[in-house]
Amino acid sequence: MPVTPFPAPRTLATTPGGAPLDAPVRAHPDPGLPVQGYRLRTGPEGVTIGHRDALGLRYALHTLDQLRAGRDYTATGYDISDHPDFPVRGFLLDISRDRVPTRRTLARWTELLALARYTQLELYTEHTFAFRDHQEVWQDASPLTAEDLRWLDGRCAAAGIELVANQNTFGHMERFLRHPRHAHRAESPEGFERGGFHRPPSTLEPTDDNAAFATALVAEVAHEVRSRRLNIGADEPFELGRGRSADRVARQGAGEVYFDFVTRLMEPWLAAGRTVQFWADVFAGHPELMDRVPPGAVPVVWQYDGPRLLAEVIDGDTPEARTWQRLGADLDNLREGFRSRAKLLSEAGVPFWVAPGASNWNSLLGRIDNAVDNMVDAAETGRENGAEGFLLTSWGDHGHWDPPSVTYGPVVFGGAVSWCLEANRDLDIAAVLDEHVLLDEARLTGGALTRLGRVHRDLEVPLLNASPIARALFPDPAVPLPAFPPPEALDRVAATLAACRDDLTAAAPAAADGETVRRELQHVISLAEFGLDVLRARAAAPVGADAEGTGDGTGEEPRLAGADAIGATAARHLLRRIEPLLAEQRACWLLRSRPGGLEDSIGELDRLRHQLLKAAHA
Numbered sequence: 001m002p003v004t005p006f007p008a009p010r011t012l013a014t015t016p017g018g019a020p021l022d023a024p025v026r027a028h029p030d031p032g033l034p035v036q037g038y039r040l041r042t043g044p045e046g047v048t049i050g051h052r053d054a055l056g057l058r059y060a061l062h063t064l065d066q067l068r069a070g071r072d073y074t075a076t077g078y079d080i081s082d083h084p085d086f087p088v089r090g091f092l093l094d095i096s097r098d099r100v101p102t103r104r105t106l107a108r109w110t111e112l113l114a115l116a117r118y119t120q121l122e123l124y125t126e127h128t129f130a131f132r133d134h135q136e137v138w139q140d141a142s143p144l145t146a147e148d149l150r151w152l153d154g155r156c157a158a159a160g161i162e163l164v165a166n167q168n169t170f171g172h173m174e175r176f177l178r179h180p181r182h183a184h185r186a187e188s189p190e191g192f193e194r195g196g197f198h199r200p201p202s203t204l205e206p207t208d209d210n211a212a213f214a215t216a217l218v219a220e221v222a223h224e225v226r227s228r229r230l231n232i233g234a235d236e237p238f239e240l241g242r243g244r245s246a247d248r249v250a251r252q253g254a255g256e257v258y259f260d261f262v263t264r265l266m267e268p269w270l271a272a273g274r275t276v277q278f279w280a281d282v283f284a285g286h287p288e289l290m291d292r293v294p295p296g297a298v299p300v301v302w303q304y305d306g307p308r309l310l311a312e313v314i315d316g317d318t319p320e321a322r323t324w325q326r327l328g329a330d331l332d333n334l335r336e337g338f339r340s341r342a343k344l345l346s347e348a349g350v351p352f353w354v355a356p357g358a359s360n361w362n363s364l365l366g367r368i369d370n371a372v373d374n375m376v377d378a379a380e381t382g383r384e385n386g387a388e389g390f391l392l393t394s395w396g397d398h399g400h401w402d403p404p405s406v407t408y409g410p411v412v413f414g415g416a417v418s419w420c421l422e423a424n425r426d427l428d429i430a431a432v433l434d435e436h437v438l439l440d441e442a443r444l445t446g447g448a449l450t451r452l453g454r455v456h457r458d459l460e461v462p463l464l465n466a467s468p469i470a471r472a473l474f475p476d477p478a479v480p481l482p483a484f485p486p487p488e489a490l491d492r493v494a495a496t497l498a499a500c501r502d503d504l505t506a507a508a509p510a511a512a513d514g515e516t517v518r519r520e521l522q523h524v525i526s527l528a529e530f531g532l533d534v535l536r537a538r539a540a541a542p543v544g545a546d547a548e549g550t551g552d553g554t555g556e557e558p559r560l561a562g563a564d565a566i567g568a569t570a571a572r573h574l575l576r577r578i579e580p581l582l583a584e585q586r587a588c589w590l591l592r593s594r595p596g597g598l599e600d601s602i603g604e605l606d607r608l609r610h611q612l613l614k615a616a617h618a
Contacts, residue, residue: 116415
C-alpha cells in the first residue's frame with residue numbers, strides 16, 4: 001500500500017514501478033517553486049528533487065526517507081509537489097510557569113518540531129534565564145543559562161529551526177516586581193484588583209527607565225542566539241492606567257500610552273534591522289494605532305479557545321461567560337475567534353501572525369478537540385487574511401502540571417495544518433503519534449493520549465481556558481466552577497481513564513522517552529481520578545454559606561459548595577491520597593524538568609489542601 005508521508009503533502013500521485021533503494025538522488029534548485037517548496041519524483045529511473053531553497057531540500061529528503069521506509073517503495077513510483085501555507089511556523093514553550101526543561105527534554109522537543117516542519121522555536125521567559133545582575137530573581141528556578149541557549153541554538157540550527165529570543169517586557173513581570181530592588185518599577189506597587197480579588201503587582205510603569213530595564217533583559221537573551229528575530233511579549237498589562245500612569249492614560253488614552261511604551265521597547269531592535277514580534281491583545285483593541293506600526297514590527301494575534309467551544313459558552317449566556325466578562329474579557333471580540341483582529345490588521349496592511357494554543361494548560365490531560373478547532377480556525381483565518389506566521393503556544397498556567405507528552409498531539413497537528421491545511425485538517429493524530437513520535441508497535445499510546453484529551457468534554461461542563469478537573473484541583477476564586485458534572489458523566493470519565501490506563505499498560509512505545517511518556521500518563525490519570533473524586537465530594541455537599549462561588553456580588557449567580565463543605569470523612573480520605581500523588585508528581589517532573597520551580601508548582605495544590613484540612617477537622 002502506498003505510503004502517505006507526514007505531514008500529508010499538497011499533491012501526491014503514484015505509478016507502478018519504484019526506484020531501487022540505492023538509486024542516486026539528483027537534486028537541483030528550482031527558483032520557480034514557492035518558498036520552502038519541493039518536487040520529488042521516484043521511479044525506475046531514480047530519484048529527482050527540485051527545491052526552492054535549503055529548507056525545501058530538507059523537507060524533500062525527509063519525505064523521501066518516509067517513502068523508503070514503506071514496503072512498497074521499490075514497486076511504486078511517487079510524484080509529490082509540496083510547499084507551506086505559512087512561511088514561518090513556530091512553537092512557543094512556556095518555561096516560566098515553574099517547569100524549566102532539561103537539555104534532554106529540549107533535544108526531544110527539537111526532534112518533534114523538525115518532524116512536524118516547524119521553522120521556529122521560542123522559549124517564553126519571565127524570570128527563568130540566568131540574567132547577570134538579577135540572581136535574586138532566578139536563583140531558585142534552575143534557569144536556562146547563556147551556555148544552554150547557545151547549545152540549543154546549535155541543535156535547532158542543525159534541525160532547520162530558528163531559535164528566537166522571547167522575553168516578556170511589560171505585563172507578567174511579577175517575578176521581578178516581588179523583590180524590593182525592583183518594586184519601584186511597578187505600575188501599582190501595592191497590587192491591583194481583578195475579578196474581585198487582590199493580585200500582586202505584575203505590570204511595569206511605562207517609563208523611559210523601565211523601557212531601558214526591559215530592553216537590557218531582552219538583550220541578554222537575544223545575545224546568545226543567532227536569529228535576527230525576537231519576541232518582546234508586552235501582553236496583558238492589567239494595571240495600566242490604574243496606578244502611576246492613571247493621569248497620563250486619562251489624558252492620552254490607554255492605547256496611546258501602551259503603544260508609546262511598546263514602540264520604545266522595539267526601537268533599538270528595529271534600528272538594528274531586527275524583526276520584533278509582540279502580542280496584539282491590547283494593540284488590536286485600538287485600530288486607530290494600526291497605521292503606526294513601524295516596519296519590522298509584527299503583532300501576533302492570540303486566541304486559545306476554538307469557535308465551537310466559544311459558541312457554546314458565549315452564545316448560551318452561561319455563568320462561565322459572565323465570569324470572564326467580569327474579568328474584563330471582550331466577549332464579542334472573543335466570539336469572533338481570530339477573524340475580527342486579523343481582518344483589521346490585514347486591511348491596515350500590517351504584517352501579522354496568528355497564535356493558537358495547544359490547550360495543554362489548566363487541563364492535566366489536555367483538551368485536544370479544542371486545540372484542533374482552535375488551530376484550524378487560526379490556519380483558515382491566517383490564510384484568508386495573509387498572515388505571515390503561525391505560532392502554536394504551550395503555556396503553563398497553575399504550575400505546568402500537565403506532562404510534556406500531553407502537548408505532543410497538538411504539536412504534530414499544528415505543524416501539519418500550518419504546513420498545508422487542506423491536506424492535513426483530518427489528520428489521524430493518534431496514528432501519527434504511534435508511528436512517528438512514540439514508535440508504538442501496539443498502536444495504543446497515541447489513542448490513549450487523544451482519548452484522555454477529550455474527557456473534559458465528557459464532563460458536560462463547558463469551560464473557557466480550562467477543564468473541570470483542573471478547576472477542581474486548582475480552585476481560583478475569581479473563576480469558580482459554574483456547575484458540577486452530573487454523576488453519570490463522572491462515571492463515564494472514570495471508565496475512560498481506567499481503559500486508558502489499561503491500554504498504556506499494554507502499550508509498547510519504543511521512542512527514547514517512551515517509558516517516560518507511559519509513566520507520566522499513568523500518573524496524570526491518577527491525578528485526574530483524584531480530581532473526579534474531589535468533584536464527587538463537592539457535589540454531594542449542601543449549598544450554603546461556605547460555598548466557593550461569589551458571583552458578581554449581587555447574589556444573581558448560583559453558588560456551588562466549596563471544599564470546606566465536604567464531609568469530614570470524605571475530606572480525610574482525599575487528604576490521605578495527596579502525598580503519594582505528590583511524590584509521583586515530583587518523580588515524573590524530574591524525568592523531564594529541572595528541580596527549580598518544582599515546589600512552587602506543587603504549591604498550586606495548597607488551596608485545595610487547606611480547604612480539605614479545614615473540612616477534615618470540622
